[in-house]
Amino acid sequence: MIPHSTTHHSLPGLRTALRRLAHRLNLPVEQRARLALAVTQVAAGELGAGRSVTLHASAETDPKDGEPVLAVRLRTPLAPRPPSPKELKALPLPAERMPGAAAVWRLPQPQPSPAAHGAPPVTELLEEELKAAVARADALAEDHKRLKHELAETNSGVLALYVQLEERDEQLRRAHGQMLRELEDALRPSPVRVPGVEMAVHYEPAGTDAPTGGDLYDWFVLPDGRVHITLVDALGHGVTSTRSALDVTHAVRTLALEGHPPESIVARTDEILLPFDRELMATVLLARIDPADGRLSLANGSHPPALVVREDGTATFLEVRGRGIGYPLPGSEHLLHDKLAPGDLLVLYTDGLTESRRDPREGEQRLLEVARAHRHLPIEKIPGAIAADMHTVILHPDDTVALTVRRTHEDAHAS
Template sequence: MRPELARIRRRLRAACGEAGVPAGDRARLVLAATLLAEPVIEAGRDVHVETAVADRRLAVTFRLPEPVGQARRNALPLLPDAGDGETLTWHLASGAGPHPAPADEDAATREEMLALIARADALAQEQRELKHELAETNSGVLAMYVELEQRDEQLRRAHAVIFRELEDALRPPPPAVPGLELAVQYSPTEQDSPTGGDLYDWFVLPGGQVHVTLVDAVGHGVTSTRHALTVTHAIRTLALEGHPFAGLIARTSETLAAIEPGLMATVLLARVDPATGKLTLANGSHPPPVLVTADGEAELLRSEVVGRGVGFPDPGSRELVHHTLGPGDTLLLYTDGLIEGRRDLDEGLGRLLAQARAHARHPTGTLPAELVTRMHDVVLHADDTVVLAIRRVSG
């Protein structure tokens, strides 16, 4: 993100915090400002921002170098007041008192993301309730039902815009790690709703090891997204605090039990030392990863004792899997959507091993997408799918 855009986002968050603007309204304002300012800043032009608080209302004014058409204004997640096209103004009601945003950019983004997801969830529930009420009325309200369907389509498109803005927060890009190549492919069940319970996280620990978390939360829609995000964030926090790798799944489940009592998720954790290739796996009710060797062999890496996921009875990985990746070896981590497309998991695992062998020397960057395409040639049971590839390229 360019420094000027980051400065504008910080300024808006600070103004919203001072005025006590709720997180949901703040999130829509920051997203609207980002969509307007980013292309202008990328083009090397200036965006002027003014903020003022009066009569328990926050006024935010954007002055842009060229007019913003009505169609583009209508597509923003927070509509501005009527204006001359080059100057856009929003008025937001203040809350009961100051509500500052977190100082950390990632933390502020996560808070805004959760507020937007909660708002989308509430709007979707409202839409379902309205549809149910209209379905019970007589044909005289048919025109209203048609209008509601149109509103539902508009809402779906607006949600897609919001979700695309949140993709970076939900699905981080691979970290740059000398000696390793990393790639990912996410395939949602519905292309216009790129969220679900399949999420991942990867980062480099202070000691140089790469930590990977893959989560598949039970359920569907924005609730499962929230659950999966909660699990990945909890594991990242505990891992960076230095909690033992072997107990991370159990500790995460214990930590979240009181916060999200209904949360259940399968979890797969991996630690890779890029210098030595040493690999450690912890599995909580998740499909086993696949090891593809440099000479084209493929096998499942699983322990004798199957662990349990977060929210399951007796959670945790009872037995770790240890291996050493040689130069050219590839580790494949995935969610069950990859192998259950034909409803037969054993067949799916067999087909995955065969495809892994056939594409052992495929470029890492496009390997996950290639496997998804091959495995989803016939889909009888659609589900979100995540595939991660980690290849050691040096000894």
């Protein structure tokens, strides 16, 4: 049966001869159909122009791997140009171009069929190819349906997992937030309660992801009955700056309880902490208030000035020059003395309250006006009200502490 060679002058004759040859050679139906489409596509131009083509089939050895193959060659001796390799690769059954042939198809050597000598009508061969194509399409449709079902189940599982992860993430966020709130409560002591003064504080972090920034405060009663207040703003944000600020407040508290004068505490704190943390930088404001007579003393290390609002509405900033911890020549240059009369309000704060605005000086002026407007509110509401009004414009978010102390008409010695 092999070799086989025929010359053709029309597409129908070529197709018929090719299908009968493929049937006799026992080629698979789908491969036969692809071969017929590919050969027709290459020969169509030549036969349409009235030129002949030659179809040749022979048993050969594949030069690449030495396996026996069926080689089907289509020769177009009068063609003005042969098809390009790119065109041959794009055929329904890809082909190669070899010398003396327009295209060569190398197919696995088929096994002869006992009934291969019979040649059924072409319509029967076409119907067989059509059935194979329909069966292939049905199989692909079934695979597509199965894959869609599997994808839907996978998507459903992924969605359920996503929901579980979201719920878990929310639980972790709540637990994290609770832990940070507990840490914040531990780091920020409740107001001191002594006759003659009332105190309140408002703290606001730069962001909810780091609610334990470098702005800390501390207040306690000294052995002589005076109230000591420390306000610290350590460089940076987050837990690292919290540790730095906590170191400062602890050192200041120790020095104050040991009896060191307030004007020396800033410099002494720098001497104590800097050998252990050369990167530490913090501004510090120290205030001492005598609840009995309202006497006030302030020491400052690069911190924003305290603000005092008198009961009649007059207000002034209490400026004390000095340099903070980690700065060159740290310490307060002197101790400022003042006196709070009953009804007077003292406002201590970190720079996040005033420097969040376009101009710090404008921020200080607005703070003066806001504190004056809220001075008669209950003490526990004043710091939050001040912060709310100051933060209507925030250009540079920063940790913020607003701490207020008001002298009361209550006699400190009455108790």
